[in-house]
Amino acid sequence: MMERARCLNLDSDVVARAQNLSSQAVDQLWGKFLIGQDSAARETLIHHHMPYARMIAATCYGKRFNDDIAFEDYLQWATVGMIESLDRFDPSHGVQFKNFASRRMYGAMLDGVESATEKQQQIALKGRLRKDRLESIKQRTVEANEGLHGSKVGGVEPQDTLRYLAEVGVGLALAWLLEDSGMVVADENVADSRHIPYLQALEIKQLQARIRNLVEALPIQQQTVIREHYLEDVPFEQIATRLGLTKGRISQVHKQALMRLRQALGELPKCNVVL
Amino acid sequence: MTTIQNATQQIAAALRLQITALGKAAQLAKSKARKLNAEPQSEEMQPEPDLADRIALQLQGIAANDPLFKRKVLRIFLESVISAELGVSLANDVRFATMIDSVQKQMEADAELSMMIDSALITLVQSKKLE
Numbered sequence: 001m002m003e004r005a006r007c008l009n010l011d012s013d014v015v016a017r018a019q020n021l022s023s024q025a026v027d028q029l030w031g032k033f034l035i036g037q038d039s040a041a042r043e044t045l046i047h048h049h050m051p052y053a054r055m056i057a058a059t060c061y062g063k064r065f066n067d068d069i070a071f072e073d074y075l076q077w078a079t080v081g082m083i084e085s086l087d088r089f090d091p092s093h094g095v096q097f098k099n100f101a102s103r104r105m106y107g108a109m110l111d112g113v114e115s116a117t118e119k120q121q122q123i124a125l126k127g128r129l130r131k132d133r134l135e136s137i138k139q140r141t142v143e144a145n146e147g148l149h150g151s152k153v154g155g156v157e158p159q160d161t162l163r164y165l166a167e168v169g170v171g172l173a174l175a176w177l178l179e180d181s182g183m184v185v186a187d188e189n190v191a192d193s194r195h196i197p198y199l200q201a202l203e204i205k206q207l208q209a210r211i212r213n214l215v216e217a218l219p220i221q222q223q224t225v226i227r228e229h230y231l232e233d234v235p236f237e238q239i240a241t242r243l244g245l246t247k248g249r250i251s252q253v254h255k256q257a258l259m260r261l262r263q264a265l266g267e268l269p270k271c272n273v274v275l
Numbered sequence: 276m277t278t279i280q281n282a283t284q285q286i287a288a289a290l291r292l293q294i295t296a297l298g299k300a301a302q303l304a305k306s307k308a309r310k311l312n313a314e315p316q317s318e319e320m321q322p323e324p325d326l327a328d329r330i331a332l333q334l335q336g337i338a339a340n341d342p343l344f345k346r347k348v349l350r351i352f353l354e355s356v357i358s359a360e361l362g363v364s365l366a367n368d369v370r371f372a373t374m375i376d377s378v379q380k381q382m383e384a385d386a387e388l389s390m391m392i393d394s395a396l397i398t399l400v401q402s403k404k405l406e
Contacts, residue, residue: 161395166356172378173357203368
């Protein structure tokens with residue numbers, strides 16, 4: 001439908017003529033479209049009703065709760081709703097097209113707003129979760145490096161900084177693997193490789209399967225934090241409230257879990273077959 | 276005279292140290308596990324391909340005046356250390372690039388890490404360029 005909307009003739013003269021048609025001309029177009037399936041008549045009818053779609057979009061936009069979604073998005077949803085209505089319209093029911101289409105246009109806009117708001121919330125939540133993880137991983141590395149070398153990380157020596165960056169990089173990679181490991185999927189054959197050739201997706205899939213098994217072997221508290229944070233997208237703060245601990249403590253448990261996983265992965269043989 | 280080649284050699288050497296350190300840690304963990312499980316020594320670890328040589332080659336492929344020099348060097352660094360830690364065969368997977376993208380974006384977006392990237396990787400290169 002969106003594709004068909006994009007393929008419309010948007011020549012300004014054509015649009016202006018379509019929008020200033022007499023009611024008799026509009027009736028003739030409906031006849032051509034409904035009986036003869038005339039695509040040119042359909043296109044003209046769409047242009048003719050665009051001001052109405054704009055008006056409905058503006059009404060809905062005027063009642064918005066916040067400015068997160070632009071008017072153009074409302075107009076797009078209303079237009080799609082209007083085109084869908086046009087293709088489904090049956091005048092034998094005795095309803096005016098505008099009455100019939102307005103309900104679909106409002107529905108399309110409500111669906112669009114719901115979806116866009118949900119996406120924005122998800123993006124914000126993901127950002128928050130990643131921030132929690134990064135802070136936890138950075139903390140782990142600082143402590144590890146201080147313990148190993150007795151010097152502050154980020155000092156003058158590039159080697160120390162490189163070591164620190166390497167540790168953070170590996171920690172974030174582990175977090176990515178956990179985030180994307182689909183641990184809730186019991187059947188290992190059900191992976192998200194639907195759009196990726198099987199062989200190309202094999203290495204990371206196998207590594208994630210190993211990580212899934214290793215998570216099972218973590219102490220119960222670490223397992224809880226990893227499961228809730230990565231599978232249920234629960235921020236550290238909420239896990240802390242649920243477990244009656246501080247956010248800082250959850251961050252520590254998270255870092256300990258990653259360290260254990262990393263250590264355990266090191267103990268497993270790697271499949272280093274370079275093709 | 277300069278010398279991006281010197282710079283790349285310097286970075287490659289630095290990376291070699293990191294990879295060796297990661298490799299040693301992994302080997303230590305494995306030997307501990309063997310002791311605990313009393314595995315036979317015949318299952319000795321296969322030597323891994325020399326990543327540092329590959330890194331040096333990749334670094335030489337980046338032009339000195341490349342506007343994305345910093346990002347490219349960081350990417351090679353991350354690809355190297357992560358594959359050294361988690362297995363070089365990961366690079367065969369198309370999603371490896373997505374993983375590196377995600378790690379790199381998060382590190383670059385963090386002010387503290389971004390400063391460190393500048394100070395470690397870029398300072399290393401710049402100092403060599405001025406030689």
